Amino acid sequence: MNIKQVKKIENEVNYDSILIxxxxxxxxxFEVSEILKEKVKWLTENQEFKENDEKxxxxxxxxxxxxxxxxxxxxxxEKINSEKIFSDFSKGFSSCRKLKGKKVLVxxxxxxxxxxxxxxxxxxxxxxxxxNYDFDKYKTKKAENKxxxxxxxxxxxxxxxxxxxxxxxxxxxxxxxxxxxxxPMRMTPEKLAEEAKKTGANSGFEVTVYxxxxxxxxxxxxxxxxxxxxxxxxxxxxxxxxxxKSSEKxxxxxxxxxxxxxxxxxxxxxxxxxxxSDMAGAAAVIGAMSIIASMKxxxxxxxxxxxxxxxxxxxxxxxxxxxxxxxxxxxEVNNTDAEGRLTLADAVTYIKDKHKVNSIVDLxxxxxxxxxxLGKYRAGSFTNNDDLHEKIEKASNISGEKIWRLPCDEELxxxxxxxxxxxxxxxxxxxxxxxxxxxxxxxKEFVEETPWVHIDIAGTSWTDxxxxxxxxxxxxxxxxxxxxxxxxxxxxx
Ligand SMILES: [Zn+2]
Numbered sequence: 298m299n300i301k302q303v304k305k306i307e308n309e310v311n312y313d314s315i316l317i318x319x320x321x322x323x324x325x326x327f328e329v330s331e332i333l334k335e336k337v338k339w340l341t342e343n344q345e346f347k348e349n350d351e352k353x354x355x356x357x358x359x360x361x362x363x364x365x366x367x368x369x370x371x372x373x374x375e376k377i378n379s380e381k382i383f384s385d386f387s388k389g390f391s392s393c394r395k396l397k398g399k400k401v402l403v404x405x406x407x408x409x410x411x412x413x414x415x416x417x418x419x420x421x422x423x424x425x426x427x428x429n430y431d432f433d434k435y436k437t438k439k440a441e442n443k444x445x446x447x448x449x450x451x452x453x454x455x456x457x458x459x460x461x462x463x464x465x466x467x468x469x470x471x472x473x474x475x476x477x478x479x480x481p482m483r484m485t486p487e488k489l490a491e492e493a494k495k496t497g498a499n500s501g502f503e504v505t506v507y508x509x510x511x512x513x514x515x516x517x518x519x520x521x522x523x524x525x526x527x528x529x530x531x532x533x534x535x536x537x538x539x540x541x542k543s544s545e546k547x548x549x550x551x552x553x554x555x556x557x558x559x560x561x562x563x564x565x566x567x568x569x570x571x572x573x574s575d576m577a578g579a580a581a582v583i584g585a586m587s588i589i590a591s592m593k594x595x596x597x598x599x600x601x602x603x604x605x606x607x608x609x610x611x612x613x614x615x616x617x618x619x620x621x622x623x624x625x626x627x628x629e630v631n632n633t634d635a636e637g638r639l640t641l642a643d644a645v646t647y648i649k650d651k652h653k654v655n656s657i658v659d660l661x662x663x664x665x666x667x668x669x670x671l672g673k674y675r676a677g678s679f680t681n682n683d684d685l686h687e688k689i690e691k692a693s694n695i696s697g698e699k700i701w702r703l704p705c706d707e708e709l710x711x712x713x714x715x716x717x718x719x720x721x722x723x724x725x726x727x728x729x730x731x732x733x734x735x736x737x738x739x740x741k742e743f744v745e746e747t748p749w750v751h752i753d754i755a756g757t758s759w760t761d762x763x764x765x766x767x768x769x770x771x772x773x774x775x776x777x778x779x780x781x782x783x784x785x786x787x788x789x790x
Contacts, residue, residue: 298429300422300464302456303448306402309333312448314366314398316389318408318421320374327404327450333360340367352385353392366396377411379420380697386424387766394428394442401425401444405451416695419459422449426467427773428766432478465591466780470773472496473577473584477758477771481556481573485529486604489555489576493534493583493602501590507533515651517603517643519622523636524605526560526613531605533647534579536586541595547786548654548747549779550644551582552637552661553604560607560633561615574771575637577758578660579604584776589783596783599652603640607633619718623647624743629715632723637663638736639722642743649747656685656748658782659740660775661755666732668756675699676757676774679737682748689750692782698774700752709735752778 309315309329317337319325325341327334336358340346346354346369354369370389373381393401405412405421412418425447431440449456476484476492484492490506497504509530512521517533524531534553554575558564564572579602586600614620618630620639623646628639641659648654667677678700680686686702693700712727713720713735720742724735737751757774760767767773 298426298444298447300425300447300449300460302453302460303450304452306450309402310361310363312400312402313364314368314393314396314401316368316370316393316401316403318370318372318386318389318403318405320372320408320411322410323407325407327407336360337367352388355392355396357396366393366398368392368396372408372411377417378697379416379695380699382412382417383420383424383697384765386421387428390425390428390444391765394444397442399444400446401448403447403449405449405453409451409453413453415455415459418453418456419463420697422460422463423467424766426463427470430471430474431768432474432770462592465588466777468591469584469588469776469780472587473580473773473776474767474771476580476583477574477577479573484555484573484576486524486532486553486555486606487529489553489579489602489604490532490534493536496583496587497536500587502536502538502586505535507535515623515647517623517647519620519628519639520603520605520643522614522618522620523607523639526608526610527606529606531603534602534604536583536600538586538590538598540593541597543597545786546597546599546652546654547783548648548652548657549582549585549598549600550641550648550657550659551579551600551602552576552641552659552663553579553602554607554637554640555604556606556608557634557636558608560609560613560636562632562634563609564634571759574759575662576604577662577754577771577774580771581660581754581758581773581775581779584773585779585783588776588780592780594783595787598783599648599654601644601648603644605640607636622743626720626742627718629718629721631721631725635723635736637661638739641740645740645743649744654747656682657744658689658750658752658779660752660779662758663753664733664736664755667753670703670733671701671756673756673760675701677701677703677733677753679703679705679734679741679751679753680749681705681741681744682750685748686750688785689782692785693778695781696777698757698778703734705737705741706731706734710738713739
């Protein structure tokens with residue numbers, strides 16, 4: 298797809314669709330041909346348009362004997378922010394696709410007063426790229442209704458800069474989706490490592506992959522135990538990007554369960570078919586690294602994925618096992634389906650001890666309880682450091698990927714206390730509740746004093762329902778959030 302700014306409309310018949318965003322303040326006064334101007338005037342003055350309560354008002358007219366789709370997009374009036382602009386424009390572009398429009402002209406200046414901030418109009422461009430996504434690799438009949446040209450008719454200065462940034466952030470988000478959407482047979486730990494290497498080579502960061510013997514040497518026994526039951530052996534994927542001379546180094550960790558059957562604490566069959574998405578945290582971290590490196594941010598980042606499969610075999614770990622983690626702390630396993638936190642425990646110890654990072658942000662599809670708490674449109678965040686969390690929240694406001702901070706209440710720590718080890722991996726049998734919090738408290742134990750934010754994306758990373766900005770499947774949540782945090786870090790340095 299080709300996206301660009303146009304300051305003058307050569308010939309409107311070059312387009313088959315016109316997307317007109319509007320608000321109460323819009324005057325619909327475009328310098329286009331008289332015919333089109335008349336038609337838009339006529340449409341906006343009719344009663345049906347005035348009484349339209351929906352976001353979208355679509356009409357197909359004839360212009361110079363050609364069919365022309367006109368899509369009016371009503372912007373959210375209250376508190377315009379990145380998230381609303383992204384979601385509104387996604388609806389607009391989805392509507393263009395639904396009407397089989399391929400060449401779209403966007404009358405952006407009709408809402409110039411609402412959208413004149415860089416972070417906002419950049420979102421409108423992102424929406425065009427991201428709403429054009431389909432995962433049709435395994436369909437012999439490919440999606441036909443793809444946007445080919447999107448021209449933004451606007452006088453905004455610096456618009457080209459936003460197009461470049463949006464192209465990169467969208468590519469990272471689409472990469473994240475593709476990694477998540479691949480079936481588990483095609484996205485094993487080894488394949489995920491290969492994809493990370495390929496991405497590193499394309500966008501400019503170093504990738505080192507450690508195989509099982511090396512992971513054994515590192516004493517990452519909690520991580521290794523989770524992967525013991527599978528012939529697809531664990532891989533430790535380490536990605537490094539050094540764009541700054543400063544000594545400040547951010548650590549990113551993504552949960553990378555390329556398949557989670559639950560192990561011997563087996564999952565019900567209904568929830569098994571989407572369990573290849575249990576590496577959505579890892580995918581988001583790889584996506585973020587690709588954006589950060591492509592945008593050549595002046596920051597230093599190490600990102601780690603402890604990739605493995607949680608399966609059942611005569612070698613798999615068992616409920617009742619006691620694991621010696623890389624940190625030296627012993628963990629009682631009372632539920633093999635609470636495996637993500639075991640891999641994360643060793644991953645945070647590794648990144649802290651071997652790479653001396655100043656702070657850690659982890660993304661993980663960690664608990665179903667986060668969906669009960671917050672629903673599917675907002676991730677839960679946890680921290681041991683208010684300042685770091687404040688910045689992550691700022692990044693989330695810019696990226697439009699919503700988070701909500703939940704507490705790390707120490708009273709809940711009792712439900713992961715073990716009779717036989719230092720800690721246990723699940724609250725099984727406890728009636729205290731707060732499953733997402735106790736999972737965060739478990740990771741916090743291994744993070745120790747390092748400033749840390751944990752984002753539970755179990756709800757936001759996957760959709761069972763088509764959204765304006767995403768088909769069913771992987772949503773690509775988090776890549777842009779992490780990139781925007783890195784961008785804020787850069788401003789500080
Ligand atoms: Zn699990």
